Amino acid sequence: MNPFFSQLGQSVYDLWKAKDFRPALFPEIAKTCLQKFAPSKRVDLDDLISNFLLDDRQPYQTSSGFGQPELIVYENTRFYIQILFWLDGTTDIHQHGFSGAFHVLAGSSIHSSFNFTQITPVTSHFQLGDLKLKETQLLETGTTVMIHSGPSCIHSLFHLETPSVTVVIRTHSDPGSDPQFTYLPPHVGLDPVNNDALTTRRKQLLDVLEAAGNEDYGPIVVKMLKELDFERGFFILQNCVSTLRNLGCWEKAWAVFLRKHGPMALPVLPTxxxxxxxxxxxxxxxxxxxxxxxxxxxxxxxxxxxxxxxxxxxxxxxxxxxxxxxxxxxxxxxxxxxxxxxxxxxxxxxxxxxxxxxxxxxxxxxxxxxxxxxxxxxxxxxxxxxxxxxxxxxxxxxxxxxxxxxxxxxxxx
Ligand SMILES: [Fe+2]
Known part of the structure; x- marks a missing residue:
């Protein structure tokens, strides 16, 4: 157990308890404590890594695929502290089903925040709307940013150094803020956790046809688009658009999708x-x-x-x-x-x-x-x-x- 993060976690816990664990106050408390403890100035990354690799006394680790990787350095029933390493540049544009704050421990990032308005729900897991950029900032080492659950805090991060490292103090989840939508600019919001396994397998099978140079690829995609509902039709288009263009079948495929779904299909093209x-x-x-x-x-x-x-x-x-x-x-x-x-x-x-x-x-x-x-x-x-x-x-x-x-x-x- 890293003593620095134990003290940081205890400090957050004490402050939040004094406010009766009111959810709306958690981001401000997490931010205040991160700024006061200043991990970027006081945590030696090499020591942190050695401690995690050599000391078995670590908090419970999840099997989360977030971060590259994610280390949990403090946890209790109400919130936890994670260290996220980032090797690739980017995160999707996303909102959160949790709240808290993050702090840039090492490296720097381009941080963009967005609004999603004019929302038309298609299913519970798929929305159309207008994603507009609110602000872009360069987050240098030591910067702290609050996280609010739900659509009021839609953002993306692009990490400029490898690795970039962030400390996140976050609740486990905030009831009522699901699903944790991911956004495809400029017009689509989707729930990345809602995997339709049949559609996934169909996309993979189409990839097989593409790799094999099968002549039926274009015609079969067009037939699928005539049959499929909007959400699944979108995922097939998303998977196949480049190949359809290379095969000269794109115009026909798009015309079929547009005829089937009418004006609702229009935001799909720029996306x-x-x-x-x-x-x-x-x-x-x-x-x-x-x-x-x-x-x-x-x-x-x-x-x-x-x-x-x-x-x-x-x-x-x-x-x-x-x-x-x-x-x-x-x-x-x-x-x-x-x-x-x-x-x-x-x-x-x-x-x-x-x-x-x-x-x-x-x-x-x-x-x-x-x-x-x-x-x-x-x-x-x-x-x-x-x-x-x-x-x-x-x-x-x-x-x-x-x-x-x-x-x-x-x-x-
Ligand atoms: Fe985020």
């Missing part, structure tokens, strides 16, 4: 597009080793507006954030068999096929549309239509959140 965008950036990030590039891709993945992205870059790097972005863009530019890519923006094929010019033109377009520079001579030589195509390509990619407001809102999409 699937955002899933594809996020998967693409996450895959690119996994292939990139440069620390600054990984940081920039994390921002594109997680921060929804230009102002916050520039603010966070300024907090970490000297000089103009736009100049830094311009440099990162140039370093991240790559040429593949499918064309010239600026992160996930593809150089428009209609602008000639002189590939030797693509890189310079694309970077000039980025410097113009994103960084506000005057059009370079190579941009001035382009037709108005070609220049608009370049702007549209940036808008249709993760650069969209970096476009100044005017271009972003006036665009067609």
């Amino acid at each position: 699937l597009e955002e899933i594809i965008r996020r998967d693409g950036i996450a895959a690119l990030r996994a292939s990139v080793e440069d620390v600054e590039h990984r940081f920039f891709l994390a921002l594109l993945l997680n921060v929804g507006n230009r102002e916050d992205i520039l603010k966070i870059i300024s907090s970490r790097f000297e000089g103009s954030p736009l100049a830094t972005i311009s440099r990162w863009g140039e370093e991240l530019l790559r040429i593949t068999e499918s064309g010239t890519w600026l992160v996930d923006a593809l150089f428009p094929s209609e602008i000639g096929n002189d590939e030797t010019r693509h890189q310079g033109v694309f970077l000039a377009a980025m410097n113009h549309f994103i960084c506000g520079q005057k059009p370079s001579p190579e941009l001035r030589r382009l037709s108005k239509t070609d220049l608009e195509s370049l702007g549209q390509s940036l808008h249709d990619s993760s650069w969209r959140n970096l476009l100044p407001e005017k271009r972003s809102s006036s665009s067609k999409k």
Whole structure:
């Protein structure tokens, strides 16, 4: 048993008991104690790890899959303290069925909070609505944040260092706050615990057909979409969208889903597009080793507006954030068999096929549309239509959140 966390837990217990264990007061008490005990200043991570590995006198450990891993360092019947290690970058956008507070013990994180409004429940485990970003902050080591159960506290964390470590003081569960929805921006909320085993097996079986190159893949998915209810149809679309697009079957599959479910289906399309965008950036990030590039891709993945992205870059790097972005863009530019890519923006094929010019033109377009520079001579030589195509390509990619407001809102999409 780690004596530091025993004292921290006892302190929380005493304060909460003095307030008759009123649930609404727990987040504030947990936050106050974390700030007072300051684990980031007083806990030596190496000692903590040694103690856990070598001393059998540890609190009861759950089989939770949360954290990488989760260690429980204090527990009683009302609440417990967990240490969460994070090796991957990100958590889903989620709410909680518990309350308390967390403290960044090591590393730092991008923390985004959201509102989910205009809710239309489809089933008890699946909702449509509008997920809007409220705020993004950079949480440095030592920061403490309260957690409230239910939809008032929807958030995501992207951990920038490996490992990042957080201390969480939390209740076991807050009655009435289930399910603990996870959100797929911009329009879907779902209960990740509600696993429909039949749908899971069907998705896996479709993956087998895909891997085998089976010609029936597209037609059978279309038949399924004609039969399935909204929720299960969504999960099949989510699983199959990329493959259907590669097979040229996407338009038909979407038309079937839209015809079957009418206007209720409309929020699904931007949600699937955002899933594809996020998967693409996450895959690119996994292939990139440069620390600054990984940081920039994390921002594109997680921060929804230009102002916050520039603010966070300024907090970490000297000089103009736009100049830094311009440099990162140039370093991240790559040429593949499918064309010239600026992160996930593809150089428009209609602008000639002189590939030797693509890189310079694309970077000039980025410097113009994103960084506000005057059009370079190579941009001035382009037709108005070609220049608009370049702007549209940036808008249709993760650069969209970096476009100044005017271009972003006036665009067609
Ligand atoms: Fe959380």
